Amino acid sequence: MSSSNTHITEGIEDDFASFGDVTASATRVTPGNALRPEDIAVAGEGPASDAVAEYALQLGDDALILAQRLSWWISRAPEIEEDVALGNIALDQLGHARSFLIYAGKRLGKTEDELAYWREEEEFRSAHLVEQPNGDFAVTIVRQLLVAVYQNLLYTELTKSSDQTIAAVCAKAVKEVDYHRDHAIQWTLRLGRGTEESARRMRVALADLWPYVGELFADEQLHDDVGDAGVHPSTLRSAWDEEISAVLADAGLEVPQVPDAMSRGRHGEHSEHLGYLLAEMQVLARKHPGATW
Amino acid sequence: MTENNSWPLFEVFVRSSRGLSHVHAGSLHAPDAEMAVRNARDLYTRRNEGVSLWVVKSADIITSDPDSKDQFFESPKGKDYRHATYYTKSEGVKHL
Numbered sequence: 001m002s003s004s005n006t007h008i009t010e011g012i013e014d015d016f017a018s019f020g021d022v023t024a025s026a027t028r029v030t031p032g033n034a035l036r037p038e039d040i041a042v043a044g045e046g047p048a049s050d051a052v053a054e055y056a057l058q059l060g061d062d063a064l065i066l067a068q069r070l071s072w073w074i075s076r077a078p079e080i081e082e083d084v085a086l087g088n089i090a091l092d093q094l095g096h097a098r099s100f101l102i103y104a105g106k107r108l109g110k111t112e113d114e115l116a117y118w119r120e121e122e123e124f125r126s127a128h129l130v131e132q133p134n135g136d137f138a139v140t141i142v143r144q145l146l147v148a149v150y151q152n153l154l155y156t157e158l159t160k161s162s163d164q165t166i167a168a169v170c171a172k173a174v175k176e177v178d179y180h181r182d183h184a185i186q187w188t189l190r191l192g193r194g195t196e197e198s199a200r201r202m203r204v205a206l207a208d209l210w211p212y213v214g215e216l217f218a219d220e221q222l223h224d225d226v227g228d229a230g231v232h233p234s235t236l237r238s239a240w241d242e243e244i245s246a247v248l249a250d251a252g253l254e255v256p257q258v259p260d261a262m263s264r265g266r267h268g269e270h271s272e273h274l275g276y277l278l279a280e281m282q283v284l285a286r287k288h289p290g291a292t293w
Numbered sequence: 294m295t296e297n298n299s300w301p302l303f304e305v306f307v308r309s310s311r312g313l314s315h316v317h318a319g320s321l322h323a324p325d326a327e328m329a330v331r332n333a334r335d336l337y338t339r340r341n342e343g344v345s346l347w348v349v350k351s352a353d354i355i356t357s358d359p360d361s362k363d364q365f366f367e368s369p370k371g372k373d374y375r376h377a378t379y380y381t382k383s384e385g386v387k388h389l
Contacts, residue, residue, distance in 0.1 A: 079322055081300075182331070190324065
């Protein structure tokens with residue numbers, strides 16, 4: 001999406017304005033009036049082209065794989081409060097994943113469950129960064145920092161997408177991702193300025209994960225094909241670099257000088273980690289097809 | 294951080310909507326006040342409960358002594374003249 005184009009900034013949620021809990025009020029505790037994945041399933045058209053469907057799949061897969069990774073922390077975080085915080089972030093990401101996958105599925109003729117549980121490893125379009133193992137708490141926090149700042153910039157731009165559904169999903173998701181970003185920054189500052197050991201672990205985590213950053217900002221043919229529905233990720237890189245360097249400097253940490261890894265997750269070529277992740281994520285649905293509870 | 298309860302305890306107050314006051318919702322552990330507000334957001338406002346949060350270190354709250362309940366709170370009992378309803382309205386007074 002080039003910034004010279006006329007963007008649809010007003011009324012992006014109009015199509016979906018009547019969905020969610022419209023009876024929400026200040027005095028009644030309700031889910032609130034917000035766009036839900038279920039609304040996308042019943043309302044509106046599917047993606048206008050295969051490219052837009054593929055793009056939605058890519059956005060959804062990043063969120064889905066990150067959600068699966070983060071949910072591992074439930075019951076394992078250093079304190080129960082942090083347990084809940086990471087669990088919340090995982091659920092937010094899962095919600096975004098559902099919205100994007102349901103939308104992509106409307107063109108692909110598949111349900112969200114079929115896309116999440118019945119695709120093979122090479123059919124996933126997620127970036128390598130989100131499938132990286134949780135490691136210690138520092139690794140998880142660094143991964144969160146790198147991803148959340150990226151998603152915040154990306155979703156902010158995508159609220160101007162010419163695709164109404166992508167714009168509406170991102171308008172809701174960006175508020176949540178902004179919180180994920182804040183959570184990661186707060187921890188980065190504390191761990192960076194904490195003890196010698198916490199700063200050392202943060203440096204190790206940064207050096208381990210930095211090679212997967214490049215893939216997030218690599219322009220592909222797909223970005224040309226989707227046009228104004230999407231964003232060329234390379235256009236986000238300088239803002240991302242600026243924000244990350246400022247946070248790291250504040251935390252007394254440095255941007256690591258390491259080369260990019262070969263990452264072709266967008267083409268279905270994944271690291272050895274994704275297979276194990278999918279095995280765990282998909283086993284129940286595959287063992288008991290169609291099971292509900 | 295590995296030692297249980299090594300983080301200080303904070304008390305959380307949630308304001309459910311504009312115009313209402315903050316009400317004590319519960320407590321939580323956090324490494325510092327900034328993180329306590331964030332933890333409070335995750336623990337106590339997940340279901341649209343609030344529009345504003347206060348946290349305060351539990352240790353900073355000065356409480357009345359439960360053992361002094363009698364000397365603190367027994368005294369007003371039986372002193373119904375402290376309530377407006379104790380008094381009879383003077384004749385001719387309207388709008389009271």
